[in-house]
Amino acid sequence: MSKGNETRDAILTQATSVASKVGLTGMTIGQLASHTGMSKSGLYAHFESKEALQIEILRHTRERFVERVIRPALQSPRGVSRLHTLFEAWLTWSDAFEEGGCLFVAACSELDDQPGPVRDALVRDERDWLELISTVTATAVSEGEFPEDVDVDQIAYELHAITLNHQHASRLMQDPRALERARRAFDSIIDRARKT
Amino acid sequence: MSKGNETRDAILTQATSVASKVGLTGMTIGQLASHTGMSKSGLYAHFESKEALQIEILRHTRERFVERVIRPALQSPRGVSRLHTLFEAWLTWSDAFEEGGCLFVAACSELDDQPGPVRDALVRDERDWLELISTVTATAVSEGEFPEDVDVDQIAYELHAITLNHQHASRLMQDPRALERARRAFDSIIDRARKT
């Protein structure tokens, strides 16, 4: 990798961390420059605009997300086991953001009413993510663990709700039992799906 | 009410709407001034600082929340019925923000890692809100609708998760079935609580 791409990557990593704390909009070029030890213009030269940078941050984060959350799940056996791995991988992923929590979660409520290409990119990512949860849930159906007539999209909806709330409970409320509550919620969704 | 308090209130109402779209931090005094047709300094004279304004916005929103969500629920018969009223009132409340959705939901992920008095105020509000859900859930226990050993805080956790996710589904993803999904999720949480 050339020097240029190396710094560009380092910038994106740093930017992801900053954006997860102050938001994609709240993050400023100057802030980012001092965090990376670069000049504003030197840093800016790697991107066309702040908006382009925001989109690149999302892309960068998605790549990490795929390798740290999705891949391990897909290597797990089909069915509830895979669903469980996916959920636990997400919890680990969320905790990995030292502060600020999952960038996607932050971006979701930040951009939910800010039309534009950044929001569009995020919506695509979230749609993919929800569809993946549905798909993995469907493996539990085809493995015979869930009844045929279970609504996989509804399960995905409810599982996604838990991940959102985990951020709320662990980051904002600092509830020491947040992890435990998330896992119990997961279990009861699975339980109910089993005997629908 | 004096002229001063009248405009102050009008400012807060407008500010709540703006902040629900762009966030408490993203909102600026200038933006607010043009939305209210006042000068920056004329508007600013009503508040000590932007931070004080943010706290006042939260207070203003909480008052409206109490009268539109909590009060109707407390006038409803104890038990599952009251829980149901509370949930539906919240859905209505959330939809009432013409754009931007519930200010609290937006503020929660915006401030979850921004220490300071604004965050502290929000955490207090959220704690109260969660405790209220727990308390109302407990009325279903004392009415004999839920078993004695049900974990009311866990139920509150899961119900809260649905409200958070409703914003995601309806605002960000623009899912036309968001309301339906939220209600089904509510029902299944209640169902499961009934036969624990």
Add this chain to the structure above:
DNA sequence: ACCAAAAAAGAACGTTCGTGCTATATTTGC
């Protein structure tokens, strides 16, 4: 070791930010 190419810095731009201060309107109590 040199030299073109690439990367980073420097300096400046017009704008907007939050926040003061001072002056002018407007409301209120007598």
Add this chain to the structure above:
DNA sequence: GCAAATATAGCACGAACGTTCTTTTTTGGT
């Protein structure tokens, strides 16, 4: 209806914003 109190506007500030230049430094191939 006038004075006092209150509310609003005008103006200015230093700082930071995103962005665009030009100049300097660093890199990589020969």
